[in-house]
Amino acid sequence: MASRKESAASGSNPLDTPVKQIQIDGLVVLKIIKHYQEEGQGSEVVQGVLLGLVVEDRLEITNCFPFPQHTEDDVEFDEVQYQMEMMRSLRHVNIDHLHVGWYQSTYYGSFVSRALLDSQFSYQHAIEESVVLIYDPIKTAQGSLCLKAYRLTPKLMEICKEKDFSPEGLKKACIGYEHMFEEVPIVIKNSHLINVLLLDLQEKSTVADKHELLNLSSSNHLEKSLQLLMDRMDDMSQDIGKYNTYCRNLSKQQQQKQQYLQRRQQENAQRQSRGEPPLPEEDISKMFKPPQAPARMDTLLIAGTRGVNGRCSPSIKRLFLPAYSAGHWKFIVLCLKESIHELINSAMNGSI
Amino acid sequence: MVSHCLCKRPPTSARGQQQESHGDLRSLSSSLFIIILHFLYEVMAVHGPVVKIHPVVLASIVDSYERRNEGASRVIGTLLGTTDKHSVEVTNCFSVPHNESEDEVAVDMEFAKNMYELHKKVSPSEVIIGWYATGYDITEHSVLIHEYYSREAPSPIHLTVDTALQSNKMNIRAYVSSQMGVPGKTVGVMFTPLTVKYIYYDTERIGVDLLHRTRASASRTNGLTTDLAQVASAAGRVQEMLSTVLSYIEDVLSGKVMADNSVGRFLMDLVNKVPKITAEDFESMLNSNINDLLMVTYLANLTQAQIALNEKLVVL
Numbered sequence: 001m002a003s004r005k006e007s008a009a010s011g012s013n014p015l016d017t018p019v020k021q022i023q024i025d026g027l028v029v030l031k032i033i034k035h036y037q038e039e040g041q042g043s044e045v046v047q048g049v050l051l052g053l054v055v056e057d058r059l060e061i062t063n064c065f066p067f068p069q070h071t072e073d074d075v076e077f078d079e080v081q082y083q084m085e086m087m088r089s090l091r092h093v094n095i096d097h098l099h100v101g102w103y104q105s106t107y108y109g110s111f112v113s114r115a116l117l118d119s120q121f122s123y124q125h126a127i128e129e130s131v132v133l134i135y136d137p138i139k140t141a142q143g144s145l146c147l148k149a150y151r152l153t154p155k156l157m158e159i160c161k162e163k164d165f166s167p168e169g170l171k172k173a174c175i176g177y178e179h180m181f182e183e184v185p186i187v188i189k190n191s192h193l194i195n196v197l198l199l200d201l202q203e204k205s206t207v208a209d210k211h212e213l214l215n216l217s218s219s220n221h222l223e224k225s226l227q228l229l230m231d232r233m234d235d236m237s238q239d240i241g242k243y244n245t246y247c248r249n250l251s252k253q254q255q256q257k258q259q260y261l262q263r264r265q266q267e268n269a270q271r272q273s274r275g276e277p278p279l280p281e282e283d284i285s286k287m288f289k290p291p292q293a294p295a296r297m298d299t300l301l302i303a304g305t306r307g308v309n310g311r312c313s314p315s316i317k318r319l320f321l322p323a324y325s326a327g328h329w330k331f332i333v334l335c336l337k338e339s340i341h342e343l344i345n346s347a348m349n350g351s352i
Numbered sequence: 353m354v355s356h357c358l359c360k361r362p363p364t365s366a367r368g369q370q371q372e373s374h375g376d377l378r379s380l381s382s383s384l385f386i387i388i389l390h391f392l393y394e395v396m397a398v399h400g401p402v403v404k405i406h407p408v409v410l411a412s413i414v415d416s417y418e419r420r421n422e423g424a425s426r427v428i429g430t431l432l433g434t435t436d437k438h439s440v441e442v443t444n445c446f447s448v449p450h451n452e453s454e455d456e457v458a459v460d461m462e463f464a465k466n467m468y469e470l471h472k473k474v475s476p477s478e479v480i481i482g483w484y485a486t487g488y489d490i491t492e493h494s495v496l497i498h499e500y501y502s503r504e505a506p507s508p509i510h511l512t513v514d515t516a517l518q519s520n521k522m523n524i525r526a527y528v529s530s531q532m533g534v535p536g537k538t539v540g541v542m543f544t545p546l547t548v549k550y551i552y553y554d555t556e557r558i559g560v561d562l563l564h565r566t567r568a569s570a571s572r573t574n575g576l577t578t579d580l581a582q583v584a585s586a587a588g589r590v591q592e593m594l595s596t597v598l599s600y601i602e603d604v605l606s607g608k609v610m611a612d613n614s615v616g617r618f619l620m621d622l623v624n625k626v627p628k629i630t631a632e633d634f635e636s637m638l639n640s641n642i643n644d645l646l647m648v649t650y651l652a653n654l655t656q657a658q659i660a661l662n663e664k665l666v667v668l
Contacts, residue, residue, distance in 0.1 A: 031408055
């Protein structure tokens, strides 16, 4: 499923996309992780700004800074001012002060929302190459860093510009939920000095490997993911219901219009036979106001969420394939992982 | 204990040189301090709180060193974090522009205050706990800067990161200052080293593991690998560990290595940790788990197909 989405994205990638690859500094990765860890416990999202440069067809992200949480009681807090001050200060210490995007954490993949769309649209409109980095802390805690970069497809940009979210508009542009976001591949880069630092840390640090990747108990996350999926499905069915009523109303109205026209014609015919002037053809559209077409954007967004959500399952499944083949042996290994590490340490010390 | 006797030496030499001017005394005592410090650090003296550093702080310091202005030999900055009774946890930092020349040093404290205010808006629990400098030695300027910072925080920590790699390693050391000397006459400042530990959040450790992999590739870049590859490598690591244990056991059995009681106890722990369930029970548990996952995958695929169909119909 994941590959299908990516191939769809690459298929719709025109050759003139400004950004083909994203290069992130290790420092940015660490900062994003830390920001979520400290400020974002629970299901709140944390956000921040990415700074960097555009080099040929790569977008290099070299630094970032976090945004404070929005609290209702902080009325006098001015976001723009915070951003301007931060960038001005960073310029003094030679940090790239060019805005190239923003990042956001997500809760189980439910990040596709109206707010995200609006923000990304305004960013992409102002700065052509900007991306939104989505950091999934829960998936990361399960063993592998989950960081994805998304941009809006040009089609979606067009629609957002015209703010035409009616069904006709979307139909014209032929947008499905697969064509909303395109994913850009990420590459992590470190300078030589940071590599030295990492070597040093590896020698000195005594934190044990925890092997979360081999953890078989994923039912907790599975439950939550399913819960979210069901919520989304409920929303979607409500939306579809609304759309259906709209269609029905529209067709009923068409019928009424037809009937009215017919009656008019009949009356006119009668009047003519009686020699009276025909009644004026009133402006029918004024009489029958077309019912409000519900914004289809939300439906698309919900569908987009589901598309991303489904990615949890295949990865969990893949996790299980080796477990299944290894079977009993792996189960034992899991129980022993910590004791093995202690044992190794003491064995090394003992045998020296 | 060793540190105690060493500390007693400087006061005597200070008394003997009371006649000399303060300038000479200062330089002599500072060089003496540095010698003492080096010795102390070999002995790993522990005075004061333990300093726990997050890797993000070090990466940030290295990055600001790489971006320093022309002509500046080192960078300094503020450390933010939290303190408690026995330890200081450093979780964030930012660099502060400063100018250093032979006889004077100027630090932009206004800038430091501003940045601290901005940072406080994001994480209100972080306070200024000290400052850092790149470079190997503690110079006299450091003493002055340390004084600035002691106005901001009680007993600030001074961190040095040797980015010039003097001893082929990036020495990361932390110090806290204390008064010393003869009270009333010549007073000096001594920097006592502290133990430095690195602590990680779980997710941080995973991030750092990923960053380690950039060392292998020539262009210092690394893509984010797929799940399957990572699971395979994790399984490989555990397998290595097990084979090490097995080879050790065989050595002991064949008499090549002396049996160690503590290792034996660990081994017993190891074997006892495996829960006692029969093979059939385990198989049925694993199978039902896999069935659940497969069902969820199937449902997810179904919904995706349904949505795709829906969209096609709407567009028609």
